[in-house]
Every structure is written in C-alpha cells, then in structure tokens.
Amino acid sequence: MNYAIDVHGINKxxxxxxxxxxxxxxxxxxxIFGFLGPNGSGKTTxxxxxxxxxxxxxxxxxxxxxxxxxxxxxxxxxVGYMTQRFxxxxxxxxxxxxxxxxxxxxxxxxxxxxxxxxxxxxxxxxKDQLAGTLSGGWKQRLSLASCLLHRPRLLLLDExxxxxxxxxxxxxxxxxxxxxxxxxxxxxxxHYMDEAERCHRLAYLAYGNLLASGTSKDIIASQQLSxxxxxxxxxxxxxAALQQLPMVEQVTxxxxxxxxxxxxxxxxxxxxxxxxxxxxxxxxxxxPTLEDTFIHLxxxxxxxxxx
Amino acid sequence: xxxxxxxxxxxxxQRWLGIVIKEFIQLKRDRLTFGxxxxxxxxxxxxxxxxxxxxxxxxxxxxxxxxxxxxxRDYVAAMQHSGYFDxxxxxxxxxxxxxxxxxxxxxxxxxxxxxxxxALVRGEHPAVLVQADASDPVAASGALxxxxxxxxEIFAPDLPGFHPQAPTSLIDLRVHKRYNPEGITAYxxxxxxxxxxLTMTMVLMTGLAMTRERERGTFENLLxxxxxxxxxxSGKIIPYxxxxxxxxxxxxxxxxxxxxxxxxxxxxxLYGVVLVFIxxxxxxxxxxxxxxxxxxxxxxxxxxxxxxxxxxxxxxFPFRGMPQWAQYVGNCLPLTHxxxxxxxxxxKGNTAGMLFHHIWPLLLFIVVVLGIGLKTFRxxxx
Numbered sequence: 001m002n003y004a005i006d007v008h009g010i011n012k013x014x015x016x017x018x019x020x021x022x023x024x025x026x027x028x029x030x031x032i033f034g035f036l037g038p039n040g041s042g043k044t045t046x047x048x049x050x051x052x053x054x055x056x057x058x059x060x061x062x063x064x065x066x067x068x069x070x071x072x073x074x075x076x077x078x079v080g081y082m083t084q085r086f087x088x089x090x091x092x093x094x095x096x097x098x099x100x101x102x103x104x105x106x107x108x109x110x111x112x113x114x115x116x117x118x119x120x121x122x123x124x125x126x127k128d129q130l131a132g133t134l135s136g137g138w139k140q141r142l143s144l145a146s147c148l149l150h151r152p153r154l155l156l157l158d159e160x161x162x163x164x165x166x167x168x169x170x171x172x173x174x175x176x177x178x179x180x181x182x183x184x185x186x187x188x189x190x191h192y193m194d195e196a197e198r199c200h201r202l203a204y205l206a207y208g209n210l211l212a213s214g215t216s217k218d219i220i221a222s223q224q225l226s227x228x229x230x231x232x233x234x235x236x237x238x239x240a241a242l243q244q245l246p247m248v249e250q251v252t253x254x255x256x257x258x259x260x261x262x263x264x265x266x267x268x269x270x271x272x273x274x275x276x277x278x279x280x281x282x283x284x285x286x287x288p289t290l291e292d293t294f295i296h297l298x299x300x301x302x303x304x305x306x307x
Numbered sequence: 308x309x310x311x312x313x314x315x316x317x318x319x320x321q322r323w324l325g326i327v328i329k330e331f332i333q334l335k336r337d338r339l340t341f342g343x344x345x346x347x348x349x350x351x352x353x354x355x356x357x358x359x360x361x362x363x364x365x366x367x368x369x370x371x372x373x374x375x376x377x378x379x380r381d382y383v384a385a386m387q388h389s390g391y392f393d394x395x396x397x398x399x400x401x402x403x404x405x406x407x408x409x410x411x412x413x414x415x416x417x418x419x420x421x422x423x424x425x426a427l428v429r430g431e432h433p434a435v436l437v438q439a440d441a442s443d444p445v446a447a448s449g450a451l452x453x454x455x456x457x458x459x460e461i462f463a464p465d466l467p468g469f470h471p472q473a474p475t476s477l478i479d480l481r482v483h484k485r486y487n488p489e490g491i492t493a494y495x496x497x498x499x500x501x502x503x504x505l506t507m508t509m510v511l512m513t514g515l516a517m518t519r520e521r522e523r524g525t526f527e528n529l530l531x532x533x534x535x536x537x538x539x540x541s542g543k544i545i546p547y548x549x550x551x552x553x554x555x556x557x558x559x560x561x562x563x564x565x566x567x568x569x570x571x572x573x574x575x576x577l578y579g580v581v582l583v584f585i586x587x588x589x590x591x592x593x594x595x596x597x598x599x600x601x602x603x604x605x606x607x608x609x610x611x612x613x614x615x616x617x618x619x620x621x622x623x624f625p626f627r628g629m630p631q632w633a634q635y636v637g638n639c640l641p642l643t644h645x646x647x648x649x650x651x652x653x654x655k656g657n658t659a660g661m662l663f664h665h666i667w668p669l670l671l672f673i674v675v676v677l678g679i680g681l682k683t684f685r686x687x688x689x
Contacts, residue, residue: 053530053688076533087528104532147531 004029004154004185005050007061007068012045012054012208019045021208023059027187027201032180034199035189038298042208043189044084047156050187051081064154077105080147084158086139088146090132094123097131098146105150117145137168144175155179157188161195173198193291204294206301212293220293225249226265227288228272230258232281245271252295261292339604343611350611354618354633362449363628366414368392371404376424382435385461386417391450404438408485410661411647414440414447414627427478434479442654444490446625451482486654494569497562498653499622501555501581502645506588506616507609509551513592514605516543522601527688536684540597540677544589551585552578562653571656579659580648580666587641587672594680616642644668 005027012020020042027033035043048054050063052072059068066074088097098117102110118124121141131142140160147155157176161169173195180186180200188199196202196216203213212219230238235258242251242260247268252259262268269285276283288296334341370383375397386392392415398404404416418436420426426433437454439447458478487494517539520526529539555578562568591612599605617623619633620642629637637643644665651657651665 048688051531053527055687055689073533076531079531081528081531083524083527083531085524087524089525090523101528101532104529104534106533 002029003027003062005061005063005187007050007059007063010046010049010059010061011057012042012049013057019208020049023210025203025210025213027185029185030180030183031200032176032186032188032198034196034202035187035205036191036196036202036294037205041205043205044158046205047081047158047187047189051079051156052076053081077150078153080150080152080155082143082147082155082157082160084162086143088131088139088143090130092131093128094118094131094134094142095127097142098149101146102149107150113149117149121145137164140164140168140172144172148179153184155184155186155188157186159189159191161190161192169195193289193294196290204297206298207305209301209305211297211301216290220288220290223288223293223296224263225261225288225292225296226263226268227259227261227286227292228269229254229284229286230260230272230276230281231256231284233279235281238275238279238281242275245275247271250292250296250299252292259286259289259292261288261296339599339607343607346611350614354615363446363625364390364449365393366391366446366450366627367395367412368415368417369404369407369413370394370397371401371416371418372397372399373419373421374423378424378427379419381461382419382457383417385457386454389453389457391453406661408438408440409651409655409657410664411440411651415450432479434481436481436483438483438485440486441484441488441490442486442650443495443621443625444487444492446627447484448490454482455480493566494654495650497558497566497568498649499646501558501649502584502620502642503617503622504554504558505551505581505585506642507613508554509547509585509588510592510595510612511606511609512547512550513544513589514595514599514609515602516593517596518599518602518605530686530688536681536686540593540680540684544586544593547589548582548585551589552581555581568653570653572652573658576659577649577652580645580652580662583666583669583673584641584645584648587669587676590673590677590680591641594676594683597680597684616640619643621646638668639672641669641672
C-alpha cells in the first residue's frame, strides 16, 4: 500500500504544554481523511507539522515520500495547505492573489493556470475585486482555488468550512469528492458530523492523543456502545434524570430525541424500559451514531488526561 | 416620568481597578515595551549627560612643519595643552596635509612657514596658517577661539629680551575655514538630513513589512510556499530602495535650489553611496521585522535605533566632541559614515578612493545585519 502520509511517534511541545503526543497517522493515497477532535486537541498543530510549518520535537515518517523532518521544502511544493483563518492578502485583488501564489510555486504556465482557476471559480468577472471584500463563502472558495493552483498531490484543509453557510458547505464537499476521485489525497479537519461521515476514514484527537482511527463504522464499533433513543413528550427534560441511572454512560440530545448509551446493554435495557414506562416515553433500540461515539471518546479522554 | 440619565462622570472603583490591573498585566507581558520604558531614559541620560558636547575638545590635528625648532615645539605643545587639539601626526608636505583634511581624518592642519623661528626672533610676525574643516561649523569654533591666545602666551616669555616693546601679536595667525568658509549651518544640516530621513523612513517601513504579514495571518500562507528567506527578505526591500532614491532626489533638489548647498563632488558617486546606505537601513528594518512579534514592537525597535543615530552620528552634535566610547558606538551606526560620505562628496568633492574607509563599514553592516536577519527569519511558526 502506498501512503500519502505515514508518520509515527510525532511529538510537539509548546513550553510545558504537550500539544501532540505520539501521533501515528497513515493516510492512503487518494482518500479523504477526516481529522476530528475538540478545540485545542492538536489538529492544527498536527497539520502544520505535516506541511513543514512546525518542526516536530520528535518522531519520524514521510509525507508524499519525503521525510517530514528534513525535506519540508520538497513537501511544500506538492502540498496545498488551506489555513483555518483566511490567509490570502486582503489588499490584493482576487487575480493578484492567485498570480502571486502561482509565482511562489514557480509555475511555468502561470497565466493559463490562473485564468483556468478564475474560470472554474466563476470569478473571472470579479478578478479585480479586492480579496478582503469577499464574503466568507467566497473567501473559502478562493482559498481552495489558490492552494490547488500548483496541482498538489496532497491537500491539507484546516477547518475549511468553519463559518460557511450550508449551501456553500455542500458545494465545497462536492468539490472535495471530485478532487479525491482525481487522485488527490485530502486530509481535512472539521467539527461537523455530516462532514465526518463523508470522509473515507477518520481520526479522533483529544488532548494531543490519537484516540481512534478508521472508517466511521470501525470507530463506532470500537467503542462498543449500545444506544437507545427516547422519544415523546418533552423527552429532553429527562436528560439529567436519565444520567443518574446506573449503567448509563452518556445522554445526548438530538433535536427532540435523547440518545442514551452504555456499555452493558443487558443491564441497561431493563432500567431504561422501567424509566420510559413510568414517565410515559417511547423507548427504541437504535445504533450509536458517530456523534455519540465522539462524545463518548471526548468524555473518556477528559477523565483520563484532565484529572 | 423621569428621563433616563447618563452618568458620564460616575466612577465605579471596582471597574476602574479592573482596568488598571488589566493594563499592568498586559504591560508586564509585553517585555519589549517594558524594556523600552526603562531603556530609553537610560540611553538618553548617557547620551545627553556624557556623550554630547557642543564645545568639542581633543580634535585631531596635524602639523605641517618644515623644520622642528624649540619655538615650534613649544607652540605645538601649547596647542595640545589647551585641550582642544590632539596632535596626531607631523607631516612635511602640503599634499599629505590636504589629503588628511579632505578625508576627514583631521579637523585642523597647522602650518609653520620655513624659517619660522628666525622670523619670529627677528620680530617679523611670521604667519601661522591654520586650516580648519568647517563643514561642521560648530566643531571648529571653540578651538579656533583659543588659538589666538596661545601665540602670545607662549612666545612672549621666551622673547622678552628681543622684544622690549612687544606688539599685540607676535605671530600673524591666519585661519582658513575650508569647505564652508561662511559657517552656514544649512550646508552641514541639509546633506545630513538625507541620512536622517532615510534612516527614519527606510528602517520603519521595512520594519513593518514582515510583522504586518504575521499579524494579518498571511505569513502562514507565505511560509507554506517554497519561498526561501533570502527571496522573501530581499524581495520585500526592493520597492523601498526606489522610494529611498526618490526621497534623496527631493532633498537634493531642495538643497540645491532652496538652501544653495554647494555640490562640489560627483552626483553619480553620491547616488552610489546613497544606494549602499539605503540597503544598510533596509536590511536592518527587515531584520527588526523578523525579530519583532508585532508592528508595535517593530516601531519601538526603529525608534530605539533612530535615537542614537540622530545623536551619536555627528548629525546634531559634533562627532569629535564625544568621548571615545561614544565614538565607538557612533562608528557602528550607518548614519555616522553616511554623514562623512555625503559631506565629503557635496562639500569637499571627495572621490571614491578617498571615501572607501567610510564605505566598507556600511558594507560590513549590511553583511552582518542581513546574516542576523536570515538566521532569525523563522521558516516555521515555531
């Protein structure tokens, strides 16, 4: 198997804060790999280490076949990195931004590449508009276009859809899938579950630790949670009471429903049935969602690392 | 019905204290500002208290002597004794003396005519020629004042028998103020302003260049490209070289047509040294820029550099008037050398060869500072 990213034992400290601990990551060529985890879990730091913007304190591995510690110059040439915050030049026009980036990557066919990118973006008519005046969704599309300009083999996208409306988010993910089909490997960090479910494989980070990785099915299965959904009346009012029941690991709200999960179904089920009938609620066995699993992972990590 | 009243002048001490505490905490965190607050008064005290002297003494002087006699030796010793003159050499040809004066190595040349002692003893009032570098009129004035006294004080006791009725002056002291005979301060200040303005604007503008990228977050994007530190740093200074040359042209036009500053030397050479000086300042600015965390820090660093440049370079106060340690500091500043260069070219008509000893320090400055800049340029966000 050919891995686009294959690193292990990656560590990074900022002062006495251990931001990334023994990260091991294998991303196959052409796949969409989702990077999940709460804020401050080390996602951005990990991505920056992969493209050479930060130097790992220890660890080894390759990115596109180049050594992550010593060959970041070679890596940069074939990686498109989209920062979390809009980082193109707001005082340059759309066209000037693309032209600058193309020059930075020493592109021979710069003009055609920029013209093509503008065409695909549908921004040809607005190419003389300052980038700073674009709306959030357009800024995001321009950022993506600019990091695709030099035809990278690997895209690193750091929360690309934060603050973008649902329609633009959907369009964006269609682009991502098209790129993946064209053979580009994509590592994307996100907080959205629907986006996570569109990834081929996922990794979940918390407190700098990789807690789980695999397909979303694998990850859900790995936690061995059993989940019931509780419906009816004002189900969400009983969340606190349900949490007090023995064997209940977690209660999560989904709209007007509650998801109750635990690891010992044979003990949990009777307790829940009793609770539901006495409060006039409908109980239904369901399967744990990715979100249930992540909340569970986050809780366990919190207990393990914070205390 | 009572209308709502705005309590514009009411003080809530709790809130007030909150703001005070916050400001102190932020000040404590901003080490550089804190350092500046303590550093600037100390630097100013040192400069104004010890370094600056508008009645400079120990000015380097050469004696042009055709014969060494007891009386000339007495005269030279007395000059040295006055504290204003430091006799650094004795030369025997006018060419040699002129060269030293042109290159700014000495402030004065004192020439005794042949047969000085004999003429003096005979009461012929021999002429002593003092040539002063008056390109900085302030530097020479105090010293010239004492020269007149020295003659009589020295020679009168030695020659009482020969001169029963001594005239008012035993020697005929002739002073030539070279390069700026009328002592017009504009001749000195205006060329100097080229250097001061370039120092201020060039360092500041490039100082902000990199920190601006860092503050706006665009630096991350730049770092993600394969661009090298040398490409980024040198690429960023090019536009400012052009701006610097425009500034110089404006000042030169004003110098010529408003202040009527003489322009004796080669303008091409002047632009050549201006280019070197601009580069020196730009490399410093871009280096500040890669060290500073934000634009404010870059501005503070510029100010911290600008202050000694103004005061210790010989722009505001005569360079030779400063104690040795301050001159050492001054010699590390590009402006010090540039002032010598620009005055040398405009007022004295210096040629390239004569100026080399002020050009190489600028080149060295560029190499050292650029080296530091490239070393501190962070290619990562670490």
